[in-house]
Amino acid sequence: MQFDLAFVTKVFAALFAIMNPIANVPVFLSLTEGASATAQQRTAVMATIGTTIGCFIAVLAGGMILAIFGISVNDFRLAGGLLVLLIALSMLQGTASHAHAATPKEKAEDLDPASVAIYPLTVPLLVGPGTIATLIVFAETARTQGKLTELAAGLGLFLALLAAALLSAPFLGRHLSQTATAITRRLMGMILAAVAMEMIVTSLRDLFPGLTR
Numbered sequence: 001m002q003f004d005l006a007f008v009t010k011v012f013a014a015l016f017a018i019m020n021p022i023a024n025v026p027v028f029l030s031l032t033e034g035a036s037a038t039a040q041q042r043t044a045v046m047a048t049i050g051t052t053i054g055c056f057i058a059v060l061a062g063g064m065i066l067a068i069f070g071i072s073v074n075d076f077r078l079a080g081g082l083l084v085l086l087i088a089l090s091m092l093q094g095t096a097s098h099a100h101a102a103t104p105k106e107k108a109e110d111l112d113p114a115s116v117a118i119y120p121l122t123v124p125l126l127v128g129p130g131t132i133a134t135l136i137v138f139a140e141t142a143r144t145q146g147k148l149t150e151l152a153a154g155l156g157l158f159l160a161l162l163a164a165a166l167l168s169a170p171f172l173g174r175h176l177s178q179t180a181t182a183i184t185r186r187l188m189g190m191i192l193a194a195v196a197m198e199m200i201v202t203s204l205r206d207l208f209p210g211l212t213r
Helices: 005-019 021-031 037-068 073-092 104-108 113-126 129-145 148-167 169-175 178-207
Strands: none
Touching: 005 021, 005 073, 005 129, 005 148, 005 178, 021 037, 021 113, 021 148, 021 169, 021 178, 037 073, 037 113, 037 129, 037 148, 037 169, 073 129, 073 178, 129 148, 129 178, 148 169
16 A cells, blocks of 8 residues: 555644644643753653653544543534634634643742643643544544554654654754744644645544435
């Protein structure tokens, strides 16, 4: 079977848009403010590992979890598409989604850098509801269409980029302007909105076959 580079690109772009390493660099720096360079590096590694584990759980066990609750993939695809669309719309408006944002209390507290690697950096900032929904839908598509290799490639490429962004966050923070962050957030919002609409349309077509006639 021919390698589907388009699917790899779609997975990578969707994860980049929804987790947005560039926009999360300032968040990472604010959560580790005052920490030593070693502590920041340790936090970045722990966050990458936590995100990787969370993504693999969503890919490998997401379908089984839905089956336990009697939820079909099409139902979840529709709900996930709506959730991802809301996140995309908030990104287009230049604001962070509530589903992927830390609360004011979390921001104000003097948090230990090692502890923030898992919460709130990994969950819910990186592996939030939108990320989980997107991965479950992509995993089901990959299984039904025989594109597991492409899914692994897209996910692996993104996780490598995420690790590089977090590890180089102090350097990026000195050279990344607020304007660049805002532009990237809106651009990724457009890509994410397109992914969300594809999820919604695909779900509606499967639920209501008459719509395609």
